Amino acid sequence: MAWAMTTGKTLAEKVLARHSGNGEVIAGDIVWAEPSVAMMDDPLGPKMVQSELRRLGNRIKHPERVVVISDHCAPPSTILQADLLTLTRNWAKEYRIQRFHEYEGICHQVMVEKGYVRPGDLVVGTDSHTVTGGALGSFSTGIGSTEMLGVLVTGQMWFRVPETVKVVWDGALQDGVMAKDMILQVLGDFGSAGLTYRAVEFGGQAVREMPVDQRLCLSNMTVEGGAKAGLIAPDEKTFEYLSQRISPEELESIEPLNADPDAVYSQRKQYSAAALAPMVALPGNPADACAATEVLGERIDQAYIGSCAGGRLSDLAIVARVVKGRRVAPGVRLIVCPASRTVYQQALSSGILETLYESGAIITAAGCGACGGGHSGVLGAGEVCISATNRNFKGRMGDPSSQVFLASPASVAAAAVEGKISDPRAYI
């Protein structure tokens, strides 16, 4: 269609055009595309695809594009988890997967730390939070295990090119207000399904000024609104982040993509970052968000820092600022699970872990931890937790009668000190 030739394209449209071999694609098109990277984790990766892969010829088309990361079950708390790690490790060896990692942290964090996700890439992974990688200007999305099997065998999968919602954050955040508060506000406005089948493109001053560490949280939680991808155009911060992780030659070879100024968005939403106050998602639904002031004083049993939404260095740093010289409230436990061993090491050498330790925090091994109810901080019947993680569905972190409030790492830290939901700005 002639008019389509002159229409500006979104970042999502451009990435899908590049990887589907089409000159251009437009929202609504169905395309077959070749992912640049196919990432599998322990619960939904090799274990789920192994037998059917044999049925389909037992050959991976592009093993060099495959990444396998065991994170949910490492370190294991049960024999079944230990066996799953063994299976995953053996599978990676059998199929000569060079990029295999375990005990190094959460797959989405390891993916960006190792430089496996690059601007303009098309990334798929067997975990819904694969959307995290969109923060580096890639189109990154979660897929099911059988879908992954198709990618392994054919190197391709089909995509419906999504419409894009543009979310702009003007101005600067107040101190103590974080990316997590921004995404909870967005989820509260769009609802648990308001972004279904859509891509989100974030922009504006507050996003530009934000370190990559925090941008990852914005992209990470777009899936809680049903989104397929959460993208942030690559800029000098993106390339600086990558330059610390990949070789100058690799950096040079990246051909970044950006949205056209006249790109067509299905919806635009503008926010003032300065006006944003700490947010909380009420137990049961990450999109059931409200200002933290509405639930101030709510008693807690556990405060949890961690996950691919809230366990990075900048998250741990703000927690240390809040708890420095203070103690975790009696009867409350503060559990800190760094997102990766690299984050752990950086927090260790910069003194953050010592500050956390002195406040009474319990520091666990890097990984998925208790976020999905796996281990190291699972909730018992009737317990109440405030958590820097991304999901609070019924029973997600433990007993179905337990309750999880989602909030920023700063808010979780303030609640740990007070023993109840509090405003972190008083502690900054």
Next chain:
Amino acid sequence: MEFHLSGRAWKFGDDIDSGQMAIGQYTRQGVEVYSAHCLENLRPEFPREVAPGDIIVAGRNFGSGSSRETAVLALRHLGVGAVVAVFFSRLFFRNAINLGLPVIECAEAIHIDDGDQLELHPVEGRIVDRTSNAAYQGLVLPSHLLEIIEAGGLVPFLEQRI
């Protein structure tokens, strides 16, 4: 291809996340175990009483959250014949098609009552409620997805092509 199925409707609400169908605490223990807990936190009788061919009828955003296709495997293991919902999360929708579980998106699904006897025509997207004598038209799947469903899922679909 014309195929239809019939069964009793099990009604669920909005935003049923995939972690309710395959509860994290049980997923490592195999499909026999986790399917026995499928949706129990919402309707404790469901995993015990659901019969082969029964149909889940849900509201908005069915299968939200985790990408786990163990959610689909649990339903399939219990013999669930199909899922009708106002709309699906994209991950559940793709997983269901890839594993050959028929899904029909239909805004009028909210009018179906729990326990109604349904007849479904997944290829045409047609739903007949034998109890209330009503018929509803859901969305018809695009042709590339019908091909996968007709093959019985993505694995048999790929098997035919390699």
